[in-house]
Every structure is written in C-alpha cells, then in structure tokens.
Amino acid sequence: QSMLTQPPSASETPGQRVIISCSGSSSNIGTNYVYWSQHLPGTAPKLLIYRNNQRPSGVPDRFSGSKSGTSASLAISGLRSEDEADYYCATWDDSLSAVVFGGGTKLTVL
Amino acid sequence: QVQLQQSGPGLVQPSQTLSLTCAISGDIVSSYSAAWNWIRQSPSRGLEWLGRTYYRSKWNNDYAVSVKSRITITPDTSKNHLSLHLNSVTPEDTAVYYCARQSRYCSSSDCYEVYFDYWGQGTQVTVSS
Numbered sequence: 001q002s003m004l005t006q007p008p009s010a011s012e013t014p015g016q017r018v019i020i021s022c023s024g025s026s027s028n029i030g031t032n033y034v035y036w037s038q039h040l041p042g043t044a045p046k047l048l049i050y051r052n053n054q055r056p057s058g059v060p061d062r063f064s065g066s067k068s069g070t071s072a073s074l075a076i077s078g079l080r081s082e083d084e085a086d087y088y089c090a091t092w093d094d095s096l097s098a099v100v101f102g103g104g105t106k107l108t109v110l
Numbered sequence: 111q112v113q114l115q116q117s118g119p120g121l122v123q124p125s126q127t128l129s130l131t132c133a134i135s136g137d138i139v140s141s142y143s144a145a146w147n148w149i150r151q152s153p154s155r156g157l158e159w160l161g162r163t164y165y166r167s168k169w170n171n172d173y174a175v176s177v178k179s180r181i182t183i184t185p186d187t188s189k190n191h192l193s194l195h196l197n198s199v200t201p202e203d204t205a206v207y208y209c210a211r212q213s214r215y216c217s218s219s220d221c222y223e224v225y226f227d228y229w230g231q232g233t234q235v236t237v238s239s
Contacts, residue, residue: 033222035224044208044229044232047226050224056227088157090226091225098172098174099149104156
C-alpha cells in the first residue's frame with residue numbers, strides 16, 4: 001500500500017492539459033519537497049519535477065508542479081503522444097525516515 | 111553525463127541472497143553531493159525505497175524498516191560502484207530493482223535534496239526455485 005495516493009489512471013486528448021494529483025500527510029508532503037518522475041517501459045525513469053515545482057534542465061515547460069498543504073499535483077499541458085507513460089510522485093517521510101512513493105498514474109493520450 | 115549501469119542475476123533461489131551491482135560513471139560514489147539508493151518495483155508493492163549509502167566524512171547507510179534486517183548496501187571506491195545484498199529472499203522479493211542517485215545542493219542559505227535525478231536501467235529479479 002503506497003503512502004502517497006495518486007489516481008491509477010488519467011486520460012486526455014492531444015494538445016489538452018491534464019493534472020495528476022498526489023495526496024499525502026503532514027509527515028511527508030506536508031513538510032517536505034515533492035518530486036515527480038516519468039516511467040516508460042524498458043527505459044530508466046526520468047525526473048520531471050524536484051523541489052515541488054522546479055524542472056531539471058531539458059524538461060519542457062509543458063510540465064509543471066505545485067504543492068498545497070498535504071497535496072501536490074503535476075500538470076502537463078499541450079499533451080503529446082510521447083507523454084503516454086506512468087507518473088510517480090515521491091517525497092521524504094519524517095515518521096518513517098524513508099522515501100515514499102505514490103502508486104503511480106498511467107496517463108493515456110487518446 | 112551520469113550513467114548508472116546495473117548488473118546481476120535475474121533469478122535467485124528462495125532463502126538465498128540477492129546481489130546486484132550498480133556501476134557509476136560521470137560521478138563518484140564517495141561524492142559529498144550525492145547519495146546512492148536502491149529502489150524496487152513490483153505489481154503488488156509498487157515503488158519501494160530500500161535504502162541508500164553516502165559519504166559525509168564517513169560512510170553512512172539508511173535502510174527501509176521493511177528490509178532492515180536483511181539488507182546491506184556497500185560502496186566500492188576502487189571500482190566506483192555500489193552493491194545491494196538482500197538475504198533470505200522469498201517470492202515476495204520478486205521485483206524490478208533500480209539504483210538511483212540522490213543529489214544534494216547547497217546555496218548560501220540552505221541545502222536541499224533531489225530525489226532521484228539519475229536512475230539505472232532496472233534489473234528484473236525473480237525469486238523462484
């Protein structure tokens with residue numbers, strides 16, 4: 001059972017915007033930064049967002065992150081077919097002294 | 111460019127030890143600005159952080175409570191790699207295992223961690239007789 005809650009799936013048409021949520025608690029998202037990664041089959045996962053809303057070099061500005069209280073979200077605008085992937089949120093949990101992950105959201109670009 | 115190259119057997123017998131290696135290029139395992147993690151993913155447990163090793167004047171390890179009694183993560187500075195050893199495995203340990211770098215950045219005012227900016231390619235490990 002994942003410590004962070006994400007919707008298992010999301011879908012949207014090309015060019016549109018989709019938002020993926022990640023819900024946690026005061027011991028994790030409430031007090032620590034949130035990270036988002038993109039996972040494609042057969043490839044190494046890719047960091048998309050760090051420190052709640054920062055993009056690593058090379059990540060398009062179509063990807064954005066935000067955090068409020070014990071929840072965070074990842075927004076992807078101008079959807080493309082290559083955005084079809086699994087997306088995971090992660091953060092540190094102070095109670096567990098461990099990194100915790102969401103259960104992942106499978107994004108389908110219709 | 112940092113690259114993490116994993117190696118190790120894909121099949122392990124129950125009750126035996128699972129051993130994987132993660133070779134680092136483009137960084138050093140003893141970097142003060144990095145920690146080196148092992149993470150696994152399975153359909154039943156999702157993504158699960160297992161632990162990390164890092165050097166800050168001395169070597170440190172942190173392990174997840176779920177595997178703490180069975181896990182060892184060991185750095186090798188001569189080969190610039192890290193190893194994962196998980197003993198007494200059961201079919202529940204069947205998963206794709208990843209190594210991943212965690213980076214630490216410091217400015218004049220604060221420091222923060224970045225989980226996880228580089229990942230290995232993943233290794234499917236099946237525990238079965």
